[in-house]
Amino acid sequence: MSTQDKFEMPWQYSFPPFFTLQPNLDTRKLQLDAWCALVLSYFRTHRLCVIDVNESQSSPLFSNTTLNRKLSPETISVILDELRKTGNLEWIDKNKRRAWVLWKSVDEWAKVLYRWAVDNGMLSTVCTFYELIHGQDTTEEEFHGMDQDLLLKALRCLEHQKRAEIISMDGNMGVKFF
Amino acid sequence: MNRFEQLSVEAYSSILKTEENIAKQRSVGLYDGEERSPVFDRGILYLTPTNLIWIDEEDESLAIRLHLSTIILAEDQRAGSDQSSKISLHLNPPSENFSPVQVSEANHVKLSFREGGMTEFFRRLSDTLMRKRWETVVGVKPVGPPSRREMRTGISGIEKTLQAQQATVNIHISKAFEDLSNLMTMAKDTVNLTKNLVSRLKNKQGEITEDETTQLKSYLLSLGVDDPVTRDAYGNDNSYYRGLAIEVSSVMSKPLKEKGGLMTLTDVYVYVNRARGFELVSPEDLLRACRLMESLRLPTKLKVFDSGVVTLELSDLMDADVVKRTKEALDKSPLTPEMLSREFGISVVLAREMLLLAEARGAACRDESIEGLRFFPNKFVLSK
Structure with a gap:
């Protein structure tokens, strides 16, 4: 359990624009890359495999209470879709409510x-x-x-x-x- | 003739000394009604602000006067083939205690100008009658004051009223035009004065405070463009728009520089029309004129942002400059469009466009929350 306590959020996590999906596509690409890396390392550190879209909205991963910023469900979907494209995510149900986060394929x-x-x-x-x-x-x-x-x-x-x-x-x- | 009274030599010389001598005509004969008067046949007629005085040419002691207030209406009668020109005077009835020089039934007399001069005399007489100076002149009063009762009935009454009305209207109109022409002559001087002030302002910079300079500038601005381009001055629309484009460009170059190179067209519209004062330009004309600027290679040009916001900017202004300026402001602290508009002294709409441009160029990124829209320097790119 010691690994969980030591998990360090990247600098982006304290940068408010990180929680707004950027309209500039170049910027968005960089933002999504950072999010994908964060999700995978967070899941690996916490030995988590399954993500529930509804529950994740309130998880500390997507919600920074210090900044009072959290990702919108739409943005979470965009990030998960991005993870799917790179083979790091597989939907469990057809309604896309739950997915395996494959920090290992x-x-x-x-x-x-x-x-x-x-x-x-x-x-x-x-x-x-x-x-x-x-x-x-x-x-x-x-x-x-x-x-x-x-x-x-x-x-x-x-x-x-x-x-x-x-x-x-x-x-x-x-x-x-x- | 029963409205005339006898005058002694002393009396008339005193009147002629004290009162203004408006007109004088030799060889004037009097008619009592339609009858030629044998007594007052050839004399000098004087017009003063209050009296008509007739003095016999042969015998200076024979003199009579008619107080002008007795006259209801004066009519001119042009010379016929065998007649000299005349003025006929319609008169009020005499007051009761008046001692006339001659008793008569007629209510009018005629002045016959045997040696001409009627037209001039008539003009002055009408003028004098219109002014009614006897109502205000204190001085020689008629011995027996003639009836001051205004004739309000009958044709003569109506005529008199109309005449008086017309006279007042005339005076008003000519006064109004006098004011306008004064303004026109003053306008040129005012413009010159402001030009002087501007050059003095330039020379004296440093000695006056920023506030005073701004205030003076705003006064100058409100005084306006001295020669606005108007549609009338141009034969066709195209050359009108070209002229307007040149004018707008020259008027706006300086404020644009002060505002960082660009302004919304809405602000430009207000600026230009305030500078013109009148002969205002319509928004459509301004837009059309601004569209021509680029092809005319003027120092300013129209720019339409992706969002549809239309602005006027300096031609040599590059997007990169705008982005750079915006980014420098962002580096100090994250900004909302409102904050940037205060920082740069520009409209919020424009500040927003500048931030969006910086965002599109990858120099800024946004933070959208319940607190509103804020922009940050694009750290995603910087940390790559």
Whole structure:
């Protein structure tokens, strides 16, 4: 938890125009780049995967109470759309209310998971999703506390590469790495 | 003849000494009504502000006078083939205690000018009658005051009233024109005076305070352009607009420089028309004239901002200059259009345009909040 406290907002966060979508396209490009970088580093630091558009409006990420400035829902949409274009975001529902913020791409997640299995001698062993996400052995791992659907997505990627098999047991999900 | 009274030599010489001698004519004979008077047949007729005096040419002791207040109307009668020209005088009835020189039934007399001079005498007589000086002149009064009752009835009454009215109107009109021509002659002097003041102002700069200078300038401005370009002075519209463009350009060059190079056309409109004073220009004419400026290579030109705001700016003014000035102001502190307008002494509309231009050129960025629209230096670019 110490990493969360140490998270430092960039200088833009205390610059009021940062919270107004700039009409000048060149300026806007720079502004959105800064926002995308901030969102990704914020999510990485806080080990967050899912963003809820409605809830995020009041989160400290998009709302600076010191300046009394916050992003409008429209501007948040623009930023998320920008993240989607760079492959750092994937909508979960069709209504675009929730999305995965991919500070690692699904491919990268798959690699991280497979390396963990190799490094910890978990090949040919069945691990439940619960163990991976909430287990005591994974507290130091980046995927600890990860969204289960996103985990599934990454594992499907490994399955496709014939490096894992997803098993369903009495409603509980598990995975076997090869 | 019963309105005339006898005058002694002393009496008439005193009158002629004290009163202004308006007209004098020799060889005048009198008619009592239509009858030629054998007694007063050839004499000198004098006109004073209050009296007509007739003195016999042969016998100076034979003299009579008619007080002018007795005359209702004087008519001139041009000379016929065998007649000399005459003036006929319609008279008021005599007052009761009046002792006339001769008793008569007739209510009019005639003055026959045997040796001419009627026209001139008639003109002066009419003039004198119109002025009614006897009402104000204190001096020789008629011995038996003639009836002062105004004739208000009958044709003569109406005629008299009309005559009096016409006389007053004439006086008013000529007075009015006198004022106007005075103004015209003064205008040139006033313009010269202001030009003098301006040159003295230039020489004396430093000795007078900024406030006084501004005040004087505003006076000068309100005195206006001495030779405004008007549509009448130009044959066709095109040359009118060209002339107007040149005038506006020369009038506005200086204020534009003082205001940083550009002003909204609305402000220019007010400026130009205040300078003209009258012969005002319509907004359409001003806009048309300003459109011609660029092709005429004048020192000012029209600029339309993306938002549609129309301004007049110095031709050598570059957008970059405006952006630079705006940015320098922003570097001191973030600004709202209102704040910039105060800083530069320009209208809010224009200040807003300048900020938007700076924003479009990437020199500024905006902060929109419930507090309003503010502009900051574009730190996004600077930190790249």
